[in-house]
Ligand SMILES: O=C(O)C1=C[C@@H](OP(=O)(O)O)[C@@H](O)[C@H](O)C1
């Protein structure tokens with residue numbers, strides 16, 4: 426699908442969509458309770474649908490309604506294949522969870538997921554008693570449990586997502602596990618996992634996110650879990666407000682542990698005019714200045730920050746470009762190529778991106794089947810001379826199916 430975003434001023438109020446990261450963790454946790462559980466304000470983005478498909482294939486009965494989902498344990502045997510769609514979190518979080526069962530299961534995926542690395546999963550799972558095989562470090566990945574408590578070393582330099590899965594599965598094993606984590610990146614995502622576990626009644630001890638002690642068995646307590654609003658999706662809307670008008674985003678937890686809440690810091694650094702009220706953040710257009718920002722631990726902020734930097738006077742440096750290679754696209758290259766097409770002055774280095782603010786001309790871009798590239802190009806279009814046509818625009822459904830409608834609802838036509 427091609428989508429044209431016209432240059433326009435915006436003014437409006439948008440409710441942040443449900444957080445994909447929180448939703449996927451909640452779906453896994455609801456399954457792990459083994460009891461009847463509810464998720465309120467769920468996400469039905471593509472990655473959430475993949476997670477729901479997996480817990481259903483693992484034997485959970487789901488009662489899907491528009492504003493809640495009821496999970497109840499089924500007595501069926503799990504299906505042998507778990508389809509992760511294009512979700513990195515699903516294919517790295519669910520192997521440990523699937524391996525709690527003794528049956529052999531294969532986790533597969535599609536599109537870019539096929540070329541995203543899974544090699545960090547194999548050795549630790551083997552150390553914990555699981556028979557585990559990948560296709561030369563890539564999908565599909567096959568596991569035969571049961572996972573057993575023990576000691577393992579996890580390399581988290583490429584992704585935190587496998588550690589999330591391990592921390593969710595090991596509390597259900599008999600005995601104490603010790604996990605040594607090397608070179609963790611995206612640390613706030615692990616803080617988020619630990620916070621969710623606490624809400625389900627599970628305590629994990631750790632020292633500086635390097636040494637984790639997990640006592641088991643600790644049962645998950647069933648509850649009615651409300652999914653937080655998504656700071657990652659909200660980041661695009663707030664940048665849109667800061668560069669092209671006024672936007673208020675509601676349904677945001679101001680003390681959220683989500684990594685992308687750091688958009689507030691980035692917006693403050695460039696001098697954006699922000700108002701924070703209870704569960705609502707407003708961004709108003711004003712003069713913006715180039716800034717420096719370290720996105721190593723919040724890599725999903727790169728795309729909205731590139732759009733922001735284009736509207737800032739002077740030079741912006743965003744660190745952490747090494748974290749962009751194995752996302753839904755090679756995001757460093759995708760941002761460089763597509764933003765250059767619409768007139769941005771942008772350079773990519775191994776560890777950073779540098780952008781010199783300038784008026785964008787607009788034109789045609791490709792989304793690389795990457796939701797965050799599509800959303801970044803859409804908000805950059807608001808301040809461009811001719812507007813931007815995004816090819817493959819439908820990929821926003823991976824995390825934020827209502828994105829274009831929400832953005833459109835704020836447009837002010839003069
Ligand atoms: O745990 C999560 O929900 C996520 C962790 C991050 O991945 P990495 O840990 O691979 O950086 C992030 O980029 C991804 O969008 C979601």
Ligand SMILES: C=C(OP(=O)(O)O)C(=O)O
Pocket residue numbers: 511512513514515725752753797824
């Ligand atoms: C990288 C992302 O997700 P995942 O790794 O879960 O596919 C993302 O949502 O930007």
